[in-house]
Amino acid sequence: MTKSTTKKVSNIAMWGVLALLMFALAGFGVTGFGGSVRVVAEVGDQEVTTNAYARAIRQEQRNLQQQTGQALSLSDMQSFGIDRGVLARLIASAALDNETARLGISVGDAEVARQIASIPAFQGVDGTFDRDGYTFALRSAGLNEREFERQVRSETARDILQGAVLGGISPSSTFAELIANWEFETRDITLVTVTMADLDAGPLAPSADELQSHYDDNAATFTAPEARRIKVAWATPEQLLSTIDVPQTTLQELYEQRSDEFSQPPRVLAERLGFADRAAADAALAEMTAGTTTFDALVTERGLTLDDVDQGELAASDVSDAIAAALFASDEPGLVGPVDTDLGPAIYRVNAVLSATEVPLEDVADVLRAEYARDQARRVLSDAIPEIDDLLAAGATLDELAAETDLSVETIEWRQGDSDGIAGYDAFQLAAAAVQDGDFPEVLELSDGGVFAIELLEVIPPALPPLSDIEADVTASWVAASNAARVLEKATALADSDATLEDQGLETETIAGLARDGVLEGAPRALATQVFALEEGEVAAIAGPDATAFVVRVDRIVSADRSAPEVVQTVDALEQAILRGRAQDVFEAYGQAVQADAGLTVNQQAINAANASIGQGGL
16 A cells, blocks of 8 residues: 555544544453552553643643533543543553554654654744744643653654554445445436326215224324313403503603604615715716716626615715715705715715605504503513412412402313413413422413413323214314325326326326435425335335325436536545444454553552542642
């Protein structure tokens, strides 16, 4: 394999190596190291020191804080198993270091120096290696030069080992192309839609026996779900509107407060194009007047769009007196200017002139009255909450509560999915689902400012009503099922006929390029899946919604265009995924072999001591 291919494979597996070794080494044994706490683990001749473990834990804490914005303590990390992951990564690195040492893989001083000099953090402003900056950066990280250079040497040796292990792995183009062809394969089909109109007779009526049988066979469908009989005392702002008096003086005040909404001065819809000086503006206006150019063309020449020069609605108060005089000098759209602005000379294009408008109070009185009354009603109910709380705390029943306040009381049977009346409010639905027998009522608020309190009277278990009570529903269900079955039977007969769809005189629709995830109007989403199960030339009947069915003929199976960009992209992505999968398999086996050959020992006493010191800010 070429060097470039080996490097590519190495890069792909680079980050997967340690993770896979973590998995492969997950079953290591734990034994003591006597009284030593300097080393937390050993793999063969390689040690994982307490200092290395502490640095890795702190680095992981910094990484997590950058990612989440939250500082995690060591105990937090331990609760998520993050500390074990850090240790596993260190052990995986040590396992590779032991293997590189066993194989005699090493890196010279020149290569180590080259790699260190290429690290941006160690370079000066001129891009060259800065020895003082290098030393300072290492000391800030709690490292010395010798230790860091040893790490660089080890990491480079590990890269060489990774490349050697993965060097023989290559992507599988055949498998990737097979999957991509399956995904992008299409079908050309002929479609016939069959409905009730294609049957010899319309909907049928069930006999008594058929109705009873349908009722018995579909008992679960007709069983009423669990219901809760609930007493509720409630009121909404809408219910109190008729009790709120709105004086005429209040309406007048509201009208005046919103005068900008009901009374608007003359306005124009305009665009503005600025110029460097008056001469340039005059020349542009002359060209537009002569018809040798247009406002749109000048905008485009500037590299602008009409959105860039759009000024929206402008009233005289929005601009200077001079600009206002020019803009409102005419009642017709057109070019205006040049006029002086704070940004220099400009030409305006007026696209529309909007006359002044004024809506009299009598035209909006009903709207203002309703809005004010609704707001007052919300305030009334909000102010009543403490009183309602006191009454309930004193033991008042919901009936007594209704007698003492503006609330009304009713009893309802509530089921999940009900939306009539108070059941249409989310707050009520949550309360109704949660209330238990014996719970004391409490005042709760509705989304529109209303209030309510509830009491559970009875839980009614699911029950199948007598056929006589739901005969209309059962009949409708039988008719729907009968219609669907008859339509599908008709479609099946058409599909099984020896004559072609065209020879049968059917109205056909030809659809080219139907994809696996394609959707046809009026057809179920699963139609494409069923079509792709058919062979070329095969004809089949497929059930549809609402008493429809489809007769489908696969006219042609079209293979994917392997030169299409989306196919090429998918093949490349699949090849890389397959390559990563193979690398994972190789390194899982490799990690297990490393463990077996080198031997692994973990010093839990040292880990506990290191964790205690880290938690106290030590190490």
